[in-house]
Amino acid sequence: MAEGSFLTDDFLRQLINVGEVDILVGLPTHNNAETIGSIVHTIQSGILRWFPRERAVIINADGGSRDGTPELVTGVSIDDVHPASNLYALRTLHSISTKYASSPASGVALRTILAAAELVRAKACVVMSPESANIEPEWISKLLRPIYDDGFDLVTPTYRRHKFEGLLITNLLYPMTRALYGLRIREVFSPEFGFSGRLGSQFLGQNVWNDGTGGAGVELRFTLAAIAGKYRICQSFLGEKDPIERRAADLVPALRQTVGALFSALEPDFPVWSAVAGSQPAPATGANQEVLLEPLRVNRKRLREMFSTGVAELESVFQSILSPSTLAELQRIARLGEEEFHYPAELWVRTVYEFAASYQKSVISRDHIIQALAPLFRGRVFTFLIENRNASADDVENNIEDLCLEFERLKPYLLQMWKSRE
Amino acid sequence: MREMIISELSQALHEIVRGFAHFLPRLIVMLILAFVGWVIAYFVKAVLHSILRLIKFDKLSENAGASQLLTTAALPSATEMLSRFVFWVTWLGFILLGVRVLGILGLQEQIARFFLFLPRLFVAMFIMFLGLLAASFFSRAVLLAAVNANVPSPRLLSLALRSIIIVFVLSIVFEELGLAEQTMLVAFGIAFGALMLGLAIAFGMGGRHLAQRFLEKRFVRGKKEENEDELSPL
Numbered sequence: 001m002a003e004g005s006f007l008t009d010d011f012l013r014q015l016i017n018v019g020e021v022d023i024l025v026g027l028p029t030h031n032n033a034e035t036i037g038s039i040v041h042t043i044q045s046g047i048l049r050w051f052p053r054e055r056a057v058i059i060n061a062d063g064g065s066r067d068g069t070p071e072l073v074t075g076v077s078i079d080d081v082h083p084a085s086n087l088y089a090l091r092t093l094h095s096i097s098t099k100y101a102s103s104p105a106s107g108v109a110l111r112t113i114l115a116a117a118e119l120v121r122a123k124a125c126v127v128m129s130p131e132s133a134n135i136e137p138e139w140i141s142k143l144l145r146p147i148y149d150d151g152f153d154l155v156t157p158t159y160r161r162h163k164f165e166g167l168l169i170t171n172l173l174y175p176m177t178r179a180l181y182g183l184r185i186r187e188v189f190s191p192e193f194g195f196s197g198r199l200g201s202q203f204l205g206q207n208v209w210n211d212g213t214g215g216a217g218v219e220l221r222f223t224l225a226a227i228a229g230k231y232r233i234c235q236s237f238l239g240e241k242d243p244i245e246r247r248a249a250d251l252v253p254a255l256r257q258t259v260g261a262l263f264s265a266l267e268p269d270f271p272v273w274s275a276v277a278g279s280q281p282a283p284a285t286g287a288n289q290e291v292l293l294e295p296l297r298v299n300r301k302r303l304r305e306m307f308s309t310g311v312a313e314l315e316s317v318f319q320s321i322l323s324p325s326t327l328a329e330l331q332r333i334a335r336l337g338e339e340e341f342h343y344p345a346e347l348w349v350r351t352v353y354e355f356a357a358s359y360q361k362s363v364i365s366r367d368h369i370i371q372a373l374a375p376l377f378r379g380r381v382f383t384f385l386i387e388n389r390n391a392s393a394d395d396v397e398n399n400i401e402d403l404c405l406e407f408e409r410l411k412p413y414l415l416q417m418w419k420s421r422e
Numbered sequence: 423m424r425e426m427i428i429s430e431l432s433q434a435l436h437e438i439v440r441g442f443a444h445f446l447p448r449l450i451v452m453l454i455l456a457f458v459g460w461v462i463a464y465f466v467k468a469v470l471h472s473i474l475r476l477i478k479f480d481k482l483s484e485n486a487g488a489s490q491l492l493t494t495a496a497l498p499s500a501t502e503m504l505s506r507f508v509f510w511v512t513w514l515g516f517i518l519l520g521v522r523v524l525g526i527l528g529l530q531e532q533i534a535r536f537f538l539f540l541p542r543l544f545v546a547m548f549i550m551f552l553g554l555l556a557a558s559f560f561s562r563a564v565l566l567a568a569v570n571a572n573v574p575s576p577r578l579l580s581l582a583l584r585s586i587i588i589v590f591v592l593s594i595v596f597e598e599l600g601l602a603e604q605t606m607l608v609a610f611g612i613a614f615g616a617l618m619l620g621l622a623i624a625f626g627m628g629g630r631h632l633a634q635r636f637l638e639k640r641f642v643r644g645k646k647e648e649n650e651d652e653l654s655p656l
Contacts, residue, residue, distance in 0.1 A: 168655035189656065252570050254655045298653060302572075310569050313576050317562060320484075363481070365559065371566040381653065 007115055011098035015119050018094045022054035023047065023144060024122035026113030029060055030104035032130035033067035039135055040076040043128060044093060046140030051148075052090050057120060060097035061112040063104030069130075070097035106257075107208075107215010110222070114204040122197050124148040127219075129191030134242050142236040143194035146285060153231035155194035156223060156282075158186050158289035159241035163388060163396045164296055166241075167381050168251075170400050172352060173220070173258055179407035180266070180414075181227045182276035186235060186289055189220040189258045199231050217261025224265045228272045237286035251374050260370045263359040274415060279408060291393035303382040304341055308334040310375020317372050321358040326350050330376070343383040345406045351376055353410060357417035445524075452520030459516020467509035474501040488554050511540065546598040553591025557584045582617075589613060 007015075025043050029036060040058065047056045060073040074095050100112045110127065117125045124147040126140060139157075146152040169187065177188045203225050209215055226233055266273065311318070311334035318327050329347055336342075352373075359369050388396050474480075483489045483500030497503060518533045561584035568576030593610040597603055625633060 164653050166656055167653055251655050258656065296653075306569075306572055309572070309576075313565065313569050317566070364562065368562055368566055371570060374570045377655075 007112065007119075008098060011096070011112075011116075012119075014096040014098075015116055018057050018096065018120055020055065020121045021057045021094075022123050023051050023056040023148070024113075024117045024120065024125040025056070025058045025140070026110070026117070026125060026127040027058060027060045027073065027130060028063070028104075028106065028109035028113065028127070029065060029069045029073070029130045030063040031065045031067045032069050033065070033072055035133055036069050036072050036130055037076055039128065039130060039132065040073055040095065042135050042137055043140060044076065046137035047093060049137055050141035051144070054148075055091050057094040057096065057122075059113055059116045060095070061109040062097055062099045063109060064099060064102040070099065073097050105215060107218040110218050111204070111209055111215065114200045117197055117200045118204060122200075124194065124196060125200055126194040127192065132192065132242055134240060136239060139192065139238050142238055142286065143192065146234050146236060147194050147196050150234075151232060152234045152283075153196040153199040154223065154226040154233045155236050156185050156187050156233065157190050157192050157238045158235050158284070158286075159238055160290040160292060161241050162292040162294070162296060163391070163393070164298065164385060167384060168254060168258060168377065171348070171380055171384060171403065172377070173262065175349075175400070175404040175407040176262065176352060176356075177224065177227075178279045178404050179411050180273040180276065181224065181269075182273075182279045183227050183233065184279050184281045184404075185223060185227070185233065188223045189217070189261075191219070192238070193219070193223075194236075195222070195226075196231075199226055199229075202229060217257040220258055220261040221265055224262070224269065228269050234283040234285060237284070237289065251377070252371055255370050255373055255377070256367065259373060260366070263356050263370070264366075266356060267360055270418070274418075277411075279404075291396055293393060298385060300382055300385055301338065303378045303385075304338055307343075307375050307379030307382060310372075310378070314372055314375065317364065317368065320363045321369060321372060322351065322354050326354055330379075333379070341379075341382065342386075343379045345403050346410070348376075348380045348383075349403075349406045349410045350413065352407075353414040353417065356414060360418065448524050451523050452517075455520035455523065456513075456517050459513050459519070462516070463509045463512035466512050467505045470508050471501060471505040474504060479504070482555075483551075488551065515540075542598055542600070546595045549598060550591060550595050553587065553594070557587035557591070560584075560587060582621075586614070586617065 025047070027036075027040070027043070032039075043058060047054075058073070060070055062070045062073075074097050076095065098112060100108050113125070113127060124144045126143045128135065128139070143155050143157065146155050169189065173188050174184075174186055178184050203222055206225060208218060208221050208225075223233075311330050315327075315331075318330070322330070326347065330351070333341060333343060333347075355369060355373055358364075359366055363369070384399075387399060391399065479501050480489065480499050483492075488500055492498070492500060492503065498506075515537070518536060521529055522533050561580040564583050565576050565580035567573075568579050573579070589610060593606050596606040
């Protein structure tokens, strides 16, 4: 109960009124008035359809919205669901909202949801993204059923995606977590996931909340904690993932949120990942992830230019992070023209591992290390786009698999650097 | 006459012997102080050297950019330099204490001034080190941000910021040391003002459209960037 001490009195009062529940749906928000109404509506439909007899609550953790998002969450009436879907509630479905801060922080939002889940003793919980415009009521079932019925502790989603979407996941997060932690979880960082009450309580007690970053990337730490704690994990296919608005400026925050979280987890988890060899598939429900192939306009030239500029301009930074041989190889490929340019998988893996080892050693500011990875990632993306330009879905999967195996093959290199730097 | 000369000479010799006998213990005390000082200074140096190696001061100095300066000037590492500096300051302090014991009048005031100057010297060195650290950190931050935002000439921007910070820190250091305060103040004012004016003119004349685009992007909501067809990383 001590973990709930950071919750406001008003929120605690609301939770006491709710009492114990079976199902908890967490909804972190910040200025999501455009989409939140329909999302809450869909969540309510999902609960009524798939869990009509269970006690359920929707918890909205809001990061200081100014567009009335919390009011929209609590204002959506369950009666609106009845006529459209012919569904009727056998239990009261609560919707409560709390403002955890005046500015958004994903870590604090998740912590609020976990603390609420612990207080109301929820058996199965799910966190939903407030931006998923194509959310279906079935998603609730797909993320909660394996926990509620089959005793899993964490359910991560898989999606139908375009082959060139989520390249940070396919080129770094998935292969590296798979190689280090030994479990093949495709979406290690996702805004939607389901978890058991016991996993939530265990993670709530971990020392990941006060690192000064507002808990950026804590969703990824949550997944890693579940693997490290040997909890039962499965993947569930949800359907098509919303295409996210593309902006170059999103790359560095995304790297901070994901790669930064992964690198910072490696230090406390060293006893776990250093003992792992190879990898095992995670159980999956529904279809496997699907790949869309329609043509997509991408400014490849810009990617290569930003890579070459980055390698040239950041030489002094890379000298602190990379080994001389890796840096020399990067400088060589940075001078190649667009036709000959190729950032091979082996060099990419060595680059990432050297960044991880430098991050552990804090050779320079850790945030600067993460930022310095951005131009190199662009170079790798360029090569991935060229390699998979005309590739079928199977070819793309095979290429990703080859990269994963390269990460696994070179794991001793990371271990060697890690131990020599201790 | 002969007796008188002998008497004067013996009196003078007596005076010299008496003076020397009076001075000798002080000289011995001074030599003892110098020796004890050397032993203490050596001990302090060894302890400091170990502590600095333990806290990886060389790495910190490398991050601050101080190591590059030392290497360029063919000087030893930052740890070695600081250890030697502390050794010499400590030993010199003991030697000056010994000299004070000698009771040479003209030196007393100079020695007192030296001891009063020491804290300011340490503060100035500390400010310089922090300044180099800040210059290195912020110039690298600007370099990374400029490279990732695809801004032209990122290294120039980074170098400009580094130079501004170092000039600013140097002016504080000189002020702390009390060296050429007025000259430094005026020189800093002129250099800083000229730099800012130069940047303002350069940005106003050459970067008008860049400034317009930047302000539009920053403040006009809803206006999407064109040609931003980069892929979503997540």
